[in-house]
Amino acid sequence: MNTSLDFIFRRRSVRKFTQQLVEEDKIRAILEAAMAAPSSGNRRPWYFVVVQDRGLLIQMAEAHPNGKMLAEAPLALVACAQEDLSPGAWVQDCSAALENIFLAAPALELGGVWLGVWPRIERVQAISKILDLPENLAPLGIAALGYPRETPPPRTQFDENRVIWR
Amino acid sequence: MDKRLDFIFKRRSIRRFEPQPVEGDKVQALLEAAMAAPSAANRQPWKFVVVTRRELLDQLASVHPYAKMLGEATLCIAVCGEPAVSLASSEGDRFWVQDCSAAMQNLLLAAANLGLGSVWLGVHPTRQREDEIREVLGLPDNIIPLGIAAMGYPAEEKPAQTRYDETRVHREIYGGENPACPR
Numbered sequence: 001m002n003t004s005l006d007f008i009f010r011r012r013s014v015r016k017f018t019q020q021l022v023e024e025d026k027i028r029a030i031l032e033a034a035m036a037a038p039s040s041g042n043r044r045p046w047y048f049v050v051v052q053d054r055g056l057l058i059q060m061a062e063a064h065p066n067g068k069m070l071a072e073a074p075l076a077l078v079a080c081a082q083e084d085l086s087p088g089a090w091v092q093d094c095s096a097a098l099e100n101i102f103l104a105a106p107a108l109e110l111g112g113v114w115l116g117v118w119p120r121i122e123r124v125q126a127i128s129k130i131l132d133l134p135e136n137l138a139p140l141g142i143a144a145l146g147y148p149r150e151t152p153p154p155r156t157q158f159d160e161n162r163v164i165w166r
Numbered sequence: 167m168d169k170r171l172d173f174i175f176k177r178r179s180i181r182r183f184e185p186q187p188v189e190g191d192k193v194q195a196l197l198e199a200a201m202a203a204p205s206a207a208n209r210q211p212w213k214f215v216v217v218t219r220r221e222l223l224d225q226l227a228s229v230h231p232y233a234k235m236l237g238e239a240t241l242c243i244a245v246c247g248e249p250a251v252s253l254a255s256s257e258g259d260r261f262w263v264q265d266c267s268a269a270m271q272n273l274l275l276a277a278a279n280l281g282l283g284s285v286w287l288g289v290h291p292t293r294q295r296e297d298e299i300r301e302v303l304g305l306p307d308n309i310i311p312l313g314i315a316a317m318g319y320p321a322e323e324k325p326a327q328t329r330y331d332e333t334r335v336h337r338e339i340y341g342g343e344n345p346a347c348p349r
Contacts, residue, residue, distance in 0.1 A: 002195035005276050007173045008202050029168035031335055036174050036328040037271060040288050044329060049336045056338055080340075088291050091260070092313070095267030096286075099203065100174055103275065107170045114268075116206050116253075119260045132339040141264065156198040157210060163197055164215045166222055166303055 001156055009154035011102050014111030015069040017146030021052070022075045026108045030077065030145070033104035037096040040089030046097050049078040049131050056130060060142065063126035067115050070144050077101060077143040078117075078127065082136055091118070094140045101143045111148030117141050167328055175326035177275050180283025181235040183318030187218070188241045192280050196243065196317075199276035205265035211252035212266050215244040215303050215311075222302060226314065229298040233287050233316065240318040244299065245270045246309045247290070263290065266312040273315050283320030289313050 001009050031048055039045065051057055052075055060078075061070035070076055079098050081090040098114060105112045117123045117139045127139040167175050197214055205211060217223060218241055227236035236242055245266050252262035270286060277284040289295045289311040299311045336342050 001198055002191075002280070004279055005195055005199050007279070008199045008272050008276060011202065011204070013204060025168075029171055032167055032328040032330040033171050033174045035330045035334065036177070038177075038179060038274070038286050042329075044331070044334070047334050047336065047340075049338070049340060049342075051338055053338045089288055091263050092267040092270075092288070092290075095264040096271040098264075099268040099271040100275075102204065103272075104171050104174060107173070108168075114204050116261060116264065130339075131336075132341065134340060137340065156202040157208075158198045158201045159210070162201065162210070162213050164213055164303075164305070166215055166217045166219060 001154065006154060007103060007107060009156055010106040012152035013113040014148040014150055015113050016149035017073050018149050020074065020147045022110065022145060026110065029108060030101055030104045033100045034097040037093065037100050039093035040086055043086040045081045045085035045090040046094050047080040047082065047137060049080060051076040051078060059130045060127060063130060064115055064123060069113065073144040073146045075145040077145060078131060078139050079141050080133060080137045080139045083138055084136060091140065098141050098143060105145060109147065110145055112143050112145040115142040115144060167326065172326060173279050174275060175328055177278040178324035178327060179285040180320045180322060181285050182321035183235065183238045183240060183283060184321050185240065186319045188282060188318060192282065193241065195280060196273055196276050200269040200273045203268040203272045206253040206261035209251050209253050211248050211262040212269050213246045213248060213309055215246060215305065217242045217244065225302045226299065229302060230287060230295060235285065236316050239316040242317060243273060243315045244303060244311050245273065245313055245315065246305065246311045248309055250308060263312065270313055270315060277317050282317050284315050284317045287314040287316060
């Protein structure tokens with residue numbers, strides 16, 4: 001693994017967090033990273049809901065089948081899209097923004113895990129209700145974030161069978 | 167912009183390239199970065215088509231409406247999805263788009279941090295574009311091109327940037343501490 005790309009290989013899914021709250025300047029930095037993602041036609045169809053309220057985090061933990069860690073995480077960033085701003089590309093745009101969030105986290109001593117919401121309709125409805133999202137916003141995914149209580153080693157899952165040379 | 171995140175802010179869409187080819191070890195590093203992306207249930211529903219042949223790059227430039235720069239780029243990587251490998255959903259199999267988009271973003275950030283320039287050319291979900299690119303690249307029907315990363319040594323420079331917009335940030339619930347946002 002090329003060491004100049006360590007910032008990519010260090011991104012691992014972290015599901016255990018300490019109690020320590022994430023500082024406001026780090027939340028701002030992560031959101032700046034998210035909104036540095038490219039988007040189709042530069043339409044930026046994204047919205048981010050910053051959730052730190054324990055009650056709301058617990059509600060999301062209960063609503064999401066893989067979201068138990070939200071009950072302990074100090075922070076969740078919910079990436080949402082205004083679908084009509086970019087009908088064909090909002091999933092791709094918001095996914096790039098989410099990936100930036102997860103790459104930014106380790107550089108700020110944080111860790112996190114991507115919880116898929118869209119296109120599972122029951123998850124979309126539950127999260128929309130908890131966050132009081134308007135009809136025209138869809139929650140794509142949740143970044144559960146915090147100071148990690150586990151540190152998986154850097155890795156790639158490079159597989160030459162997934163490469164086609166032309 | 168926090169300096170610790172420069173590796174993200176320095177990625178800009180680059181559409182002008184030098185003729186110098188991209189070295190093999192950098193292509194390998196790009197692929198390792200792409201395949202370090204997360205995927206739903208770790209299915210890795212992706213394939214990467216590495217294109218360096220001039221005539222294929224030129225053909226791609228001619229079939230894609232916004233891909234003229236492929237006539238100048240020395241490398242492109244088509245990020246493709248294999249929906250059958252993806253985590254299935256009851257009403258459509260769409261996690262592969264998110265997985266492949268994360269891999270694409272890794273690819274673009276890796277390029278910027280290896281001294282390369284890149285730009286993401288959207289393919290999916292425009293069916294005609296998918297079919298034309300599949301034909302040029304000789305791909306089977308079960309592989310869907312999500313997008314193409316046009317790459318090479320940059321012949322233009324752009325400063326680091328974020329498009330941070332506070333109206334897109336809501337606290338706790340939608341509209342929270344953000345009354346400027348109309349429902």
